[in-house]
Amino acid sequence: MRICVRFFALYEDLIGRDEEVYFLKSGSKVGDIINLVVEKHESMKGANGMLIAINNTFVKLDTFLKDGDEVALLPPVSGG
Amino acid sequence: MIQITREDFSVDETIRKLRTDEMGAIATFVGVVRGESKGRKVDHIEVQAYEEMAIKQLQAIEKKAIEKFDVKSVTVIHRIGSLNVSENIMLITVGAGHRREAFDACRYILEQIKRMVPIWKKEYTPNGSYWVEEKHHD
Numbered sequence: 001m002r003i004c005v006r007f008f009a010l011y012e013d014l015i016g017r018d019e020e021v022y023f024l025k026s027g028s029k030v031g032d033i034i035n036l037v038v039e040k041h042e043s044m045k046g047a048n049g050m051l052i053a054i055n056n057t058f059v060k061l062d063t064f065l066k067d068g069d070e071v072a073l074l075p076p077v078s079g080g
Numbered sequence: 081m082i083q084i085t086r087e088d089f090s091v092d093e094t095i096r097k098l099r100t101d102e103m104g105a106i107a108t109f110v111g112v113v114r115g116e117s118k119g120r121k122v123d124h125i126e127v128q129a130y131e132e133m134a135i136k137q138l139q140a141i142e143k144k145a146i147e148k149f150d151v152k153s154v155t156v157i158h159r160i161g162s163l164n165v166s167e168n169i170m171l172i173t174v175g176a177g178h179r180r181e182a183f184d185a186c187r188y189i190l191e192q193i194k195r196m197v198p199i200w201k202k203e204y205t206p207n208g209s210y211w212v213e214e215k216h217h218d
Contacts, residue, residue, distance in 0.1 A: 009200035010211045022140040078212040079199025
């Protein structure tokens with residue numbers, strides 16, 4: 001499966017880019033992609049309070065991924 | 081009405097557009113850039129949004145506020161981009177039959193935005209720049 005991961009705000013600063021593509025096997029979950037991101041980017045270890053969205057909807061770590069999903073990793077928000 | 085924009089907004093114009101005969105109260109909140117944060121002097125801020133999702137979340141909050149508090153109309157305008165101290169960041173206006181539900185809905189919308197809308201503020205100070213960590217008031 002081809003998954004596009006987007007990074008925002010603090011995470012974009014930590015990683016140095018706003019988007020990456022990952023390839024995972026079928027049956028993978030959101031938690032699997034988080035593990036891959038943290039493995040690749042040590043700066044993301046200990047990223048507390050992360051919110052995750054797939055295709056603009058909040059999801060949990062045990063949500064299954066589909067080919068073509070856009071996964072957004074969101075730091076704790078501070079709008080308003 | 082929901083809007084994310086780089087442009088400044090007019091509170092008067094927004095209220096004028098929202099106003100109807102059914103309303104006896106219009107509650108307004110304006111968020112502005114504060115010149116000090118955690119003892120640091122703020123020079124300016126950058127506001128960033130995951131825009132597609134922020135609009136979707138704001139529309140859901142608008143719908144929920146109208147249903148929950150039985151108000152007539154809601155407008156939320158949130159700015160993004162570089163903003164100087166004292167500039168407007170966000171506007172919430174709620175039109176209702178009476179003041180109680182207008183104030184309650186306005187407060188509810190503000191607190192929901194601070195919990196669940198993917199927008200972030202970065203403060204620029206003489207000592208460096210910092211992403212704002214929001215405290216939630218229950």
